[in-house]
Amino acid sequence: MPENTFLGPSLALSAILFSLGVAGVLLRRNAIVLFMCVELMLNAVNLAFIALAQFHGAGGQIMVLFVMTVAAAEAAVGLAIILAIFRHTQSVDLQNINLLRG
Amino acid sequence: MAAFVFYLFAAAAVLGAAMCVLQRNPVASAMWLMSTMFSLAAIFILLGAELIGILQVLVYVGAILVVFLFVIMLLNVARTSSDLRGPASLGATVVVAGLLVVELAALWQYTPRRLAADIAQAPAFADPARVFAAGAAARQATAAQGVVGALAAPLFQTYLVPFEVTSVLLLAAIIGAVVLAKRNI
């Protein structure tokens, strides 16, 4: 066991970053920035994985690899969607996108 | 020394994240996010995940954030008026994010000892070294096979099927991105 694993501080940092990501998603209307905040949340989770991987073996780190892959895929598809929306409405402001209103 | 480095990068990461959320200009937001990711990469290395730290820089900073910047500039939405939501959203944000922080802050109290006790469901604090045999084994594997080898062996053995599925997912994402982004195919 290494003398300092930073378990608690790492998890707390992960919590703070995740909450900041949530705050960003809630506060911003720009779809691209919103996406960046989602990436921030994914990173926060990655941090938790890494911190706990010190105790649970390589599985946590490998999971981070998968998260990164999925994040990359998500960014590609998501940004392509934003591109298509922008072409349609000339805006990335989510307030202008409300086709689903009941 | 290690503690100093950790808290330094932790502070940088929090600052970067906060600025990313608050900056009006998307390009600035992206830049602040990049600083957060660099800090996180440093922390990863500090936590013994050297390979992940490197990949964090390569994939997140090198690929994903660049794509973000590319799209921002492509759409030319860099100079916009503030896109922050109104006071109602601000209230909701404070409440929801505040509650989330309060809830997750409980994680601060986690020490390896306590985690071991929780996991072993032991009434007293157990010895983490014995509970987390997997972690110890991973460290031994790292010592024996090197950072990459210790990760590659389980990735291509235990996690082979998810790994292959992920490659299919990436392929689908590529095709999907092309189909969505291209005007006329």
Add this chain to the structure above:
Amino acid sequence: MHLTHMVWLAVALPVAGFLVNGALALWRPQAKTAVSVVGAGVLLAAFVVALGVFAGLSNDPSQAPVIVRLWSWLPVGRLKVDFAFQVDQLAAVMLLIVTGVSSLIHLFSIGYMREDPGYARYFSYLNLFVVFMLVLVLGSNFPVLFIGWEGVGLCSYLLIGFWFSDKVNADAGKKAFIMNRIGDFGFLVATFFIWRAFGNLDFAYVSEHAATTLAPGGAVVTAITLFLFLGCTGKSAQIPLYTWLPDAMAGPTPVSALIHAATMVTAGVYLVARTNVLFAMAPVSSAVVAGIGAVTALFAATIGLRQYDIKKVLAYSTVSQLGYMFLGAGTGAYASGIFHLATHAFFKALLFLGSGNVIHAMHQAYHATHSHEDAQDMRNMGGLRQYTPVTFWLMLIATLAIAGIPPFAGFFSKDEILAAAFARGADAPVYYVFYGMGVLAALLTAFYMARLMAMTFFGENRTGERERAHLHEAPWIMTGPLVVLGVLSVIGGAINLPPFIGGHAALEHWLEPVLEPGLRFSHLAMPTGSAEYVLVGAAVAIGVIGLWLGFRVTLGRSIPVARAAPPDRGFARVLSRKYYVDELYDALVVRPLVWLSRVVLWRGVDQRVVDGAAVNGAAVVSRLAGGGLRLLQTGQVGVYVVLFLVGAVWILRAVMR
């Protein structure tokens, strides 16, 4: 071949017949030769198998029942019901009767139904009926028996309404079905009680543990047996549920012979014999069984006196004879009940098939001259002796058998039942009353049978001038089975010859392993010596007197043809209208039920509550809820995210504790 294989083969053969004939009925209804070969062939084969089973069982010295577990059917908690067959001495006897009589009636049907467009359908139903009848007699526990019980009811319904394009026939089928439902309710309740008391539904288990589980004469065993008997009154057409059987004559005549005389309606007697230990432990229920049997025997016989439809006379006669069987079973003489069941199967099937020949001849005659007279009304017959001589002689044999004239089959069985009732009178005097009713019913039986014979075969012919030339005997395929049944009606008594003429009650000894648990509880000291001779003499005398009176009264005055007949008056009218029981049931049950359904259930419950409150109410609630909830659907992603995160925070709160 081992016994266990033969048992399932006996059931599988008619199943195969049903499937083949059913397929032919759907796709090749004109392939009548194939239908005949398959339909009758599987039954003959099943009869051979039944003979094998019987031989195998009689060679088995242990006399223990052979239980064939085919598969586990209902393994639910403590309830473990196997789909299993049980062959013991009683089941073997029933197996022989069912397959034997069925084979003969299938052969007869080849001739009788030859011109019918639904020929293949008819034989597929008939095969299916035999399947269920065999399941009924072979089932090793109450639920499996109940499959057969319900299945024969279904086939009865299908065959009563065989000519369903006529509404009267379809209604008769429905009536039989509904009346049987009431009885089935009793059967099911009894099954539930038995499950509650024993925790097991196997016949073997119940008869073995009844003595230790239940208190003799107690409330539980009385309730079980009374509910079982309610089932029997439905299936075996006893008071108060007998009214469906006369209406069931709407079906083809061979069906009446097979289902509504020889086999299905005797299922109730079989059930009482099967659960004899329970009935023996409940003297009150046994008295009820015997009483209902005696009253039904007398009541139905009086109605039979004034019926003009030849099949209706035989139908009431069947109800009456079934009453005899229950009198025997209720008295504790289960073997005598089964004995009468067997002989009755012979002579009543013979009577029905003979009446089928008569109707066949009458129908052909009327058909040839395009007349619309009633081919079943005895007032249109008369003097048929010279046109259908074979049928006449065979029906005469059956008449003598049912009237209890020695040495024909019915004499021995009926005499045994009456003697048993008389013997039981020593313990419980009410049985003397039952005995008296039985004797009176025997007199009436002889009378109405003589009336039937006299109106049909004697006197001058009333069919009509032109029609007379077309009257002729049925073909050999129809008379052949009758000859076999005639022989059985003569010598059938030999299976259980009483000791006083040198027999040794073979059937009774054969059934002893099955009936022994019941006999342990209520031993019956049969009369011997001079008392026995007096009883026998009285029975014979009554039969002879009844026959003589019947012929004399009927032939003593001229009979008008149906068209010109004056309506009955006085008590005769009450009899010919069947005591107005149908009208009574209609007024007491049917019309209140229709009123309840129409006014309360339809206009009230269905239209107001179900349609108004439930259906429209649900629509209104969904519309209001939708109108409210659509306000949440703003189209704004931010709102959705907030809602989603509120949920996430809430769940996290629960997880983090």
